Amino acid sequence: MVDLSVQLGNLSLKNPMIAASGTFGYGEELNDYFPVEKLGAISTKGLSLKPREGNPMPRIVETPSGMINAIGLQNVGIEAFIRDKLPFLEKRGVVVIANIFGNTLDEYVEIARMLAPTSVQAVELNISCPNVKAGGMEFGNDPKMAAKVTEAVRRAFRRHLMVKLSPNVTSIVEIAKNVEAAGADSLSMINTITAMAINTKTRRPMIANRVGGLSGPAVRPIAVRMVAQTYPEVKIPIVGIGGIVNANDALEFFIAGAAAVQVGTATFMAPDACSRILDELEAYLEQSGIASIRELTGTLQP
Amino acid sequence: MKDKLCQIAYHVALQEGYFRIGLETGWEGFVPGQFGMLEVPRQDGVLLRRPFSFARQLGGTTEILYKVVGRGTEALSKVATGQSLRLLGPLGRGFEDVSGEGDRVGVAGGYGIAPFLQQAKRLKAQGRVLHLFYGARREHDLLYLQELSDIGVKLHVTTEDGSQGERGRVTELLAKVYAEQSPAVVWSCGPLGLLHAVQSWALPRGVPCELSVEETMGCGTGVCLGCVVKDPSGRYRRACIEGPVFAGECLKF
Numbered sequence: 102m103v104d105l106s107v108q109l110g111n112l113s114l115k116n117p118m119i120a121a122s123g124t125f126g127y128g129e130e131l132n133d134y135f136p137v138e139k140l141g142a143i144s145t146k147g148l149s150l151k152p153r154e155g156n157p158m159p160r161i162v163e164t165p166s167g168m169i170n171a172i173g174l175q176n177v178g179i180e181a182f183i184r185d186k187l188p189f190l191e192k193r194g195v196v197v198i199a200n201i202f203g204n205t206l207d208e209y210v211e212i213a214r215m216l217a218p219t220s221v222q223a224v225e226l227n228i229s230c231p232n233v234k235a236g237g238m239e240f241g242n243d244p245k246m247a248a249k250v251t252e253a254v255r256r257a258f259r260r261h262l263m264v265k266l267s268p269n270v271t272s273i274v275e276i277a278k279n280v281e282a283a284g285a286d287s288l289s290m291i292n293t294i295t296a297m298a299i300n301t302k303t304r305r306p307m308i309a310n311r312v313g314g315l316s317g318p319a320v321r322p323i324a325v326r327m328v329a330q331t332y333p334e335v336k337i338p339i340v341g342i343g344g345i346v347n348a349n350d351a352l353e354f355f356i357a358g359a360a361a362v363q364v365g366t367a368t369f370m371a372p373d374a375c376s377r378i379l380d381e382l383e384a385y386l387e388q389s390g391i392a393s394i395r396e397l398t399g400t401l402q403p
Numbered sequence: 404m405k406d407k408l409c410q411i412a413y414h415v416a417l418q419e420g421y422f423r424i425g426l427e428t429g430w431e432g433f434v435p436g437q438f439g440m441l442e443v444p445r446q447d448g449v450l451l452r453r454p455f456s457f458a459r460q461l462g463g464t465t466e467i468l469y470k471v472v473g474r475g476t477e478a479l480s481k482v483a484t485g486q487s488l489r490l491l492g493p494l495g496r497g498f499e500d501v502s503g504e505g506d507r508v509g510v511a512g513g514y515g516i517a518p519f520l521q522q523a524k525r526l527k528a529q530g531r532v533l534h535l536f537y538g539a540r541r542e543h544d545l546l547y548l549q550e551l552s553d554i555g556v557k558l559h560v561t562t563e564d565g566s567q568g569e570r571g572r573v574t575e576l577l578a579k580v581y582a583e584q585s586p587a588v589v590w591s592c593g594p595l596g597l598l599h600a601v602q603s604w605a606l607p608r609g610v611p612c613e614l615s616v617e618e619t620m621g622c623g624t625g626v627c628l629g630c631v632v633k634d635p636s637g638r639y640r641r642a643c644i645e646g647p648v649f650a651g652e653c654l655k656f
C-alpha cells in the first residue's frame with residue numbers, strides 16, 4: 102500500500118487529485134461515472150456573488166492539443182451554491198474547494214464571508230478576472246492588487262486559502278511571493294493562457310468573446326516551467342495545473358515542485374479522467390517502490 | 404449512460420464525404436434524438452471527442468451517420484473496421500412520443516436526417532407512419548432514402564437546386580401539405596435556420612414541436628458549458644443535458 106495523502110498547509114487530502122474548477126460542475130454532474138468522493142478534492146465551478154449567464158456562443162473551440170474557452174463564468178451564484186449544490190458534496194464527504202471570483206475587492210470579501218460559516222474546507226481565489234473598478238485590469242496581473250485581494254479574503258475566511266495564479270503575467274514568481282506574503286496557504290497554477298483562434302474563411306474570431314483561455318496538453322510545458330520556477334521561491338505548497346491527461350503528465354508537476362495536481366480539460370475528454378489518472382499514479386508508485394507521493398515533490402535534478 | 408470501448412462492426416463511405424459507422428455498443432436501443440460522444444484518433448492535435456446523433460440500432464450495433472467537416476471527422480473517417488473507439492452514451496434528451504390522433508411529422512435538413520431512421524422504426528412498432536419532410540442542398544446530400552422507404556416512411560423530399568424532389572425549402576412544402584389539417588406533432592433536426600422556420604410555423608398553429616439542435620460540444624456531460632442555447636427567458640440551457648431535443652417553446656432563436 103502506497104501513501105497518496107498530501108498535506109497542503111492546514112488542508113489534509115487523502116490523495117493529490119483535485120478536479121479543476123470549471124471542468125467538474127458542482128460535483129453531482131459526474132457522480133454517475135465514478136464516486137466523486139474518491140478524489141482528494143473538487144474545486145467548484147467559479148462562484149460569483151450573483152448568478153451569471155455567461156458569454157454568448159460560440160464559447161469553445163478546439164486548437165492543436167488544446168482548447169480555448171470563454172464561458173464567461175456562468176454559474177448559479179454563491180447563495181444557490183450553498184443552498185442547492187453544497188449539500189450533495191457534503192453528503193458524499195467530498196473535500197470542497199470553492200472557487201470564487203468578484204468584480205471588485207468587496208465582492209470577493211463578501212463571498213468569502215458567506216462561505217466562512219459553511220462546511221467548505223477551502224477557498225480558491227480566481228484572480229484572473231478584470232477588476233471593474235480599476236478599469237478592467239486583472240487582479241492577477243498586478244502583484245500589489247493580487248496581494249490586496251488575498252489579504253482581504255484571508256481576513257474573511259480563516260480556513261484554507263488557495264490562490265490560483267494567472268500565467269498571463271511578466272513574472273509569475275513575483276506574484277506568487279506577494280500572494281504568499283499576503284497570507285495565502287497554497288498556490289494553484291496555472292490558470293488558462295489568453296489565446297485566440299480565427300476562422301480564415303469568415304475572418305472572424307472562432308469564439309464570440311474574441312479571446313479566451315487556452316487549456317489542455319498544449320499549455321503543459323508552460324505550466325511545468327512556471328511551477329519549477331516558483332517552487333524554490335516560495336514556502337507554501339503548490340498545486341500544479343495544466344494539460345494533465347495521464348500519470349506521467351502529473352509526475353512532471355510533482356517533480357517540478359507540486360504537492361498536488363488539478364485535472365481539468367482531460368475530464369472533457371473522458372468524464373472519469375481524474376479517477377483513472379489517480380489509479381495510474383497509485384500503480385506507478387507501487388511499481389516504482391515509492392512509499393509516498395510526498396517523496397516526489399520538488400525532486401527535479403539539475 | 405456509459406463510457407465504453409466499442410468495436411467497429413462496419414464503416415462505410417457513402418457519397419460526398421458522408422460515412423456510416425456501426426459501433427458494437429451492446430445496447431438494446433436509445434431514444435431517437437439522443438447522441439453520443441465518440442472518441443476520434445488523437446492525431447494532428449485532435450483532443451476532444453465529437454458529438455454524433457444516433458441513426459439506428461441494429462441488434463447490438465449502434466449506427467452513426469457523419470460527414471467529414473474538419474480534423475476530427477477526417478481522422479475518424481480513416482479508422483478501420485475491427486478497431487475500437489470509446490463511446491460515451493446514450494446522452495441527452497431525445498424526441499418524446501405523443502398520444503392522440505393526427506400525423507406524426509418529421510422535418511429534417513441535410514444530415515439532420517440521422518435520428519429519423521430510429522424514430523420511423525419506433526413509430527412503425529406502434530403501427531404508425533412517419534411523415535417525413537426531408538430537405539437538402541442537392542441530390543447528393545440526401546441520405547438513407549432507401550432505408551426510410553423500407554420502413555414505410557411517407558417521404559416528402561425537397562432540394563434547393565431541384566435535383567431531386569420538389570425545388571425549394573422543406574418548410575414551404577410542410578406548410579403546403581398541412582395548410583388545412585394540423586399534424587399531431589412535428590419533430591425537427593437540422594440547421595438552426597430550419598429549426599427556426601419549423602418553430603415559426605408550428606407554434607402559432609398550436610402544433611407541438613420538438614427541435615433537435617446541433618451545437619459544438621466539449622464534454623457531453625454538462626460540465627464545460629460550451630454547448631448552450633438560449634431559452635425565451637434569456638437563460639442558457641445546455642444542449643447536452645437539457646437537449647439536444649428541446650420543446651419548441653423552450654428555444655429563442
